[in-house]
Amino acid sequence: MNATSPPVIGIIGGGQLGRMMALEAPRISLNIRCLDANGAKSPCGLFSPGGSVEGGLKEEDKLRELAKGCDVITMEIEHVSVPALAALESLGVPVRPSSNTIRLIQDKYVQKSHFEKHGIPLGRYMDCPTVEKVKEAVEVFGLPLMLKSRKEGYDGRGNAVLRSLADVDEKFNLLYNGGKSGGVYCEGWVDFVDELAVMVVKSTKGEVKSYPTVTAIQRSSVCRVVVAPARCSRSARLLAEEVARNAISSLGEGAVGIFGVELFLTKSGDILLNEVAPRPHNTGHYTQDACAVSQFENHLRAVAGMELGDTDMCVGAAAMVNVLGEGDMSSTLKVNDLAMGMERTTVHWYGKAPAKKGRKMGHINVTADSESELQGNLKKLLDAVGLTEE
């Protein structure tokens, strides 16, 4: 660490993920600068002593302005411009993860092909540049079929479940969007018993460490609850961690930072990779209160070229519950008021407004000595956000 002149990390995107990095940065003597459409008023901009740039995340001149005075550039979102990142690299600015890593990941079809080539277990998939190709995929994979936009998807936006051949045209055209979506591909339906996730961090020296496997509970393709460690067999957890580490190692030298690896656990005990996010991830928020070094700190350590920190849990069990907007702020804040009075419970608020229905506004972490001791507090929170545990 350099105590006299802290290295400056430039973050592309100033939302909650950038903000949570920024909140950890000064403790390890790092300074944050960010680029966001809302500049200094963005959730991260409010905590960026290195200043903030107001502008679009894909604008090359804005990226250059961000890079001024920065020692390294990173991002909180993968939907950025790969040529603009490459242009920064050609000016000698370290970009971590690299433009090539982002290129591999931001197109889900390219991502799948890369992982297939490297022997990572995946479900079946097929490129579908035309409606005819989707029909062919139905023949091969059967129904239901998962159609996905190759690029720009998040929270299930960009995905469509095809349940009947009669819907092929409509669903394809919706995702194809006149070619603006970067194309469409499909995945065979995975009849998973659980969705798991593993955070993996990779350093500039090539060291790869994984956090424990977690269970990610989704509703309408949005992550709502995470339970750590995952509620599955120890062997499935260890296998998921191995698959996740192998996947990130396969990305090569430029893949520096934290990665969220989403996985499916099938009935037969197989682990299949769903997708990778090249940044801190919702399923890793529990690490803020359950681990000595959180995903945000480890991301910063990695991109700053520091030693990686401990990724083990220092509590027996933990859960994270997302706080989604309820349409108005006072209804949204109710669960926070409850959490504030609970033991071993921490509120993480993103400072966003308005509290639009379904918008990620914050999250609540709860820890315990064991999974059974976690249940009481977790149930209180789930009841408060209208989720009854299954």
Ligand code: ATP
């Ligand atoms: P994120 O917000 O995690 O980036 P996304 O929009 O990129 O999400 P995916 O992760 O591709 O979307 O899919 C969203 C959800 O849809 C998954 O978490 C899973 O519940 C379901 N899903 C995705 N692919 C399949 C599949 N092949 N078979 C069955 N369900 C799937």
Ligand code: MG
């Ligand atoms: Mg995604």
Ligand code: MG
């Ligand atoms: Mg996903």
